Structure formats: structure tokens, C-alpha cells
Amino acid sequence: MGNPRITKLLQAHKSGKEEALDQLIPLVYSEMQKMAKGRMRGEDPDHTFSATALVHEAYLKLINFNRIDWQNRNHFYAIASQVMRNILVDYAVKQNAQKRGGNRYRVTLGQEHVKHEVNLEEIISVDQALKKLENIDERQARVVECRFFGGLTIEETAKTLGISEPTVSRDWKAARAWLNRELGEEG
Template identity: 35%
Template structure:
């Protein structure tokens, strides 16, 4: 069963929620930008841009995990928009490079390096086939959640969350290597 908001977080404003979870949001933003940091976008800018894009009313009665999942999704969109804008200016130059890693915080994990737009195309293809797998990728890869948190958020077992991650990761790697 998905996490229910704690009574003390019911009706909390977007400003207050960002204040309470700011460090976690910075961690998510740091992951989104990747180890190479080959972008003009900085962690703080990414967090603040996500704040500006989120609708205040949408988060009022959200628990911590749904909020972090939403924040990760919004940051992914901000980063994709930023990369597209840079490519429009430089016709394909300076793409931000990130990796599909197996563990949060691991810079390379032995995986091939890919670009943000390639991941986005893979996510869109996966969404047409298995929407839950997209949510697992957003939670694991973009929001940096542990499998137990993903399982709680989705209302599935931890083993199912791990299995979904492996399936999604394999699908994305196949698409990216094709």
C-alpha cells in the first residue's frame, strides 16, 4: 500500500515541504547532473527550477516518497529541457552524460555512458509498454530511492521492485545499444 501522509504533513505548503526535504532534493539533483558535471546547470539551480515547475496544490497532501518521486520526475524534465535547449544552440554539442548505474551514488558502475536525451527516448518507449517500470526507473535512477522505498511507494514487494528495476534497466540498455 502506498505511503500515506503523516498527520503533521497534511496540508503542508510547497515552500515548507521543500524546506524540510531540501537536502534530499539536492542529493537527487546531484545524481541527475551526473558525475561529469559537463553542464552549466548546477545542483541548486536544478532544485530551484524544479520548485518553480511544481504546482503548490499538487503536493499539499503528499507523503515523503510520492513527493520525492515527483521531484525526481520534474528534475528529469528540467534537465531534458536544458539539454535540448543547449543542443538547439550548438547543434548537438555538449550533451550531459550520465550512466545507468546499479547503485545510487556510484559514478560509473561499469555501465556504458549515455546521454540524457537517449535515456528520455528509452523512457518514452518503455512508458508505452510498461508504465510501472518507468515509475521504478524514476524512483531508483532519478530520485535515488532504495528498493524498500520504491516497493512501499508502489505498494509491491521489495523483490518485485528489484525485478522491475532489472527488467527496466535491461530494456533501456537494449534500446540504447541498438
């Protein structure tokens, strides 16, 4: 995630230069694909939402955010994690409503959720708990968003949020503990 051209192209696109988009796509697509694959890895093979579909939908939403003052590529990837979260939650809510009538399920958020299977009910439960955490500690919520919904590593999360790796590790540990308590109360 280290290409400084991304920042310049994001700012050029925001200022109305449509040709910047043609140059931006190949620079961000592979990183967004990596994020989406990390998020989708381990999902049910019959899952109807693919990593590629997640990237395409997220990218389309991101390029239409003209009101965002893109500060740099890290800001772009942090927003991309939030957009992926919203897309996955919306998808999970729709699927859950169709299949199970919207029941809530107990979830334990652990290290394995970063890169492995997460079912639709878990996505919804984590999203609801994460909304509460945002009111308590917004940075911890952003760390969870990058790790859980964006599929980013500790190092990638640190770069994306502009904080140190030890801070990400501490926030990830604290947020997981808080979320596990919160999710345990719902189960």
C-alpha cells in the same frame, strides 16, 4: 523520507494555506537536495546546471502544481523525480541543440548510471526510450525515473512508489535490459 508532516502540509498548501509552504520547505529541501546531488554526481565540473539549481527549479514547479492531489510524501518524491527528469531532459535538449545539432548517441544503461556521470546525449536517449517503456510497463518506467533521474536507492524507490524492494530490484533489472536493447538499436 519518513516525515508524515509533509503529507499534511502538502494538503494544507493545496487547500490554499500559504503558510504551509514555509513549514514544508525545510522538510523536503534536504531530501530533494540529496536526490539532485545523486543525479548530478560525476557530471562534468564545468556543467552549468548544479544540484542546487535542479532542486530550486523542481521545487518551484512542484509547489505550483495545484491540480495534484498530494496523497503522501512518497507521492511528492515520485512526482519530484518526474519533474527532475523533465528539467534535466529540457536542459539536455537545449544544450545538445546548441553544441551538436541534436544528433542521437548510443547509450548503455547500467548500474553505474544511478550515481555517476551521465552526459547530455545519454539523458535525451534514455528519456526517449523511457517514453516507449511507459507504454509497455508504467511501473518499470517509474522505477527507472526514480533511480536514473531521481538518483534514489532501491530502498528509497520502494518507499517512494509504495512497492517492495525485491519488486524494485526486479523491475530495475528488467527495465535496464529492455532499455539497453532499445538504446542499442538506436546507436
